[in-house]
Amino acid sequence: MILTWPIDILVLFAVTTPIAYLAGTKLRVEKLADTWSVIGFIFSIISLYFLYQEVSVGRIITYYWAGQQLRGVAMLKIDMLGVFMAGIFLFIGLLTAIYSVRYMEHDSGHAEYYTLLLLMVSGMVGVAFAGDFFTFFLFWELMCITSYVLVAFRKEKWEPIEAGFKYFVMSSAGSATVLFAMSILYGMTGSLNFAYLSTTLSTSASPWSVLAMAMIVTGLGVKAAIVPFHSWLPDAHPAAPSSISAMLSGVVIKTGVYGLVRIMILVFAPDAYHWQFALAILAVLTMTVGNLMALLQSDLKRLLAFSSIGHIGYILFGLSAATIYGLTGGLFHVMNHAMSKALLFLCSGAFLLAIESRNLDDLAGIGRKMKITGLVFIIGALALAGVPPLNGFQSEFMILLAGIQNGAGNGTWYWLSAIMIMNILFSVAYYLRLVQILILKEPSSLASKAKEAPMSMLFPMVILAIMCIIVGVYPGPFVDLANKAAQAAFNLDVYVKSVVG
Amino acid sequence: MIPVAYYLTTSFVLFVVGMYCLAVKRNMIKLIIGIEILTSAANLNFIALSAYGKPGEVDPLGHTFAIMSIVIGACVVAVALTIAVHAYRHYKTLDVRELKRLRW
Numbered sequence A: 001m002i003l004t005w006p007i008d009i010l011v012l013f014a015v016t017t018p019i020a021y022l023a024g025t026k027l028r029v030e031k032l033a034d035t036w037s038v039i040g041f042i043f044s045i046i047s048l049y050f051l052y053q054e055v056s057v058g059r060i061i062t063y064y065w066a067g068q069q070l071r072g073v074a075m076l077k078i079d080m081l082g083v084f085m086a087g088i089f090l091f092i093g094l095l096t097a098i099y100s101v102r103y104m105e106h107d108s109g110h111a112e113y114y115t116l117l118l119l120m121v122s123g124m125v126g127v128a129f130a131g132d133f134f135t136f137f138l139f140w141e142l143m144c145i146t147s148y149v150l151v152a153f154r155k156e157k158w159e160p161i162e163a164g165f166k167y168f169v170m171s172s173a174g175s176a177t178v179l180f181a182m183s184i185l186y187g188m189t190g191s192l193n194f195a196y197l198s199t200t201l202s203t204s205a206s207p208w209s210v211l212a213m214a215m216i217v218t219g220l221g222v223k224a225a226i227v228p229f230h231s232w233l234p235d236a237h238p239a240a241p242s243s244i245s246a247m248l249s250g251v252v253i254k255t256g257v258y259g260l261v262r263i264m265i266l267v268f269a270p271d272a273y274h275w276q277f278a279l280a281i282l283a284v285l286t287m288t289v290g291n292l293m294a295l296l297q298s299d300l301k302r303l304l305a306f307s308s309i310g311h312i313g314y315i316l317f318g319l320s321a322a323t324i325y326g327l328t329g330g331l332f333h334v335m336n337h338a339m340s341k342a343l344l345f346l347c348s349g350a351f352l353l354a355i356e357s358r359n360l361d362d363l364a365g366i367g368r369k370m371k372i373t374g375l376v377f378i379i380g381a382l383a384l385a386g387v388p389p390l391n392g393f394q395s396e397f398m399i400l401l402a403g404i405q406n407g408a409g410n411g412t413w414y415w416l417s418a419i420m421i422m423n424i425l426f427s428v429a430y431y432l433r434l435v436q437i438l439i440l441k442e443p444s445s446l447a448s449k450a451k452e453a454p455m456s457m458l459f460p461m462v463i464l465a466i467m468c469i470i471v472g473v474y475p476g477p478f479v480d481l482a483n484k485a486a487q488a489a490f491n492l493d494v495y496v497k498s499v500v501g
Numbered sequence B: 001m002i003p004v005a006y007y008l009t010t011s012f013v014l015f016v017v018g019m020y021c022l023a024v025k026r027n028m029i030k031l032i033i034g035i036e037i038l039t040s041a042a043n044l045n046f047i048a049l050s051a052y053g054k055p056g057e058v059d060p061l062g063h064t065f066a067i068m069s070i071v072i073g074a075c076v077v078a079v080a081l082t083i084a085v086h087a088y089r090h091y092k093t094l095d096v097r098e099l100k101r102l103r104w
Helices: A004-027 A032-055 A080-103 A110-129 A133-151 A158-189 A194-201 A207-224 A233-239 A242-266 A276-295 A300-320 A324-355 A371-385 A391-406 A412-440 A455-473 A476-490 A492-500 B004-024 B028-052 B060-091
Strands: A061-064 A075-078
Touching (some): A004 A110, A032 A110, A075 A492, A080 A110, A080 A324, A110 A133, A110 A242, A133 A242, A158 A194, A158 A233, A158 B028, A233 A242, A242 A300, A242 A476, A242 A492, A276 A412, A300 A391, A324 A476, A371 A391, A371 A412, B004 B028
Antiparallel strands (some): A061 A075
């Protein structure tokens, strides 16, 4: 065990995937590399479950992966919040890997594709487990670099290359900004451990620490697509292969949100830094721009990408309430949005495979030809729109309630919550427009030739749709998980004491 | 010994230069150089601040981080140059204004 089992297994399978691919071509076994990576995800999820059993009783696992205890550097710190996020990452990763087996069939470079996918997920899990900025930055860059390559994976077309380069420039500028902020924090305290930083910085704000905080919000905000820094997302997400779009929109942007949750609560404590209101303004701006722009799109995947920006706004609004209830809603929405947005992107991939077009006019009525895909598409769209018996409603409602509760202290929160309600109503408009175009219209000439997606692509989509319904109808245990995660995020004393003593 | 403020000023100037480069330059290679300048600003900060934490002592942590950041920077640039090469094969130019759909 080098980096705790879930990450170890992912990295091990990532390294051995090319070997499996080579063995597959030599022995003439079809799809050996694909199966191999799916097995890797399954093993990783099982090992994560053992971690969950240890952590769920309130323990925090501290683990020095470099072998020696050098002042809290190179440390993994696994609490309920980390396990919760890692669980979402691995679950979506597994379904994406299963989906890719048929979806990427006609592309070359399977060995590279699965290696990069496994490494990207291991980077995200590492970010969720990181206990200091050193580890955080290492895994953060692992995730970023692999996602640049995956966006530009179909290099023979112009669009992925352009989008990949734009994504690269904006995202690595964001990473460099975070790095600069880390250097300032290091100069102030002489340490990079979250717990040490929390003891020294979270009591009072100084100009330098406020500068570092602003830089961290900017840098992580680029990855999370908060509005002034969002312009890469609607280019990069549609250009990637659909399975990767599902990963990017479903979970990679959530890694930025996770970083914000962890750092803003632990290092820059809300009581001393008072960032709630500024973050709420950003959140409202993000959701408004995302939803407004989504209404104008005529490209299916681009529309979904803009709606991701809108949902990041909701999640951020939950965080900016800075209460356990608000963060519970935010984290619960992270989970729900990951499931339903991954579902919609996987559906759009199935449509893309069937008729080779993302234009809504070409896709009109395709749901009548691809009945199962169309059905799960409706479920996903309604879930994101926040229609009551589905999962999106539950978490959006919690976030709204948290915002309104904050209104008791500061009346402006009522207005911000009102804007969020308007946003939700507004977003229903374009989701219903999608359903109307894709399902109710007469099939277009292209769409009438479409055939139903193969079984192994339908399987992850159906699983996600069933999960959307289950979480919506019976949210208890899932809210409980999110609540435990939010409590772990706010439980500063236990977290700090387990390192500083 | 040179006061730490000089190093901090230099690294801030480097950071601003890097951001200016990203905002103004239109050549792909120059954009990649801009990213490198941003990273080196942070690296300079780490190295400088590691020497000024305690008088007469140099903290190895800052150096560790700087070395790791250089390694990661090399990986990032390798990926970026690969993308630039493929863009050049498509368009026969490195000018980002020539790329059709991007709004820079």
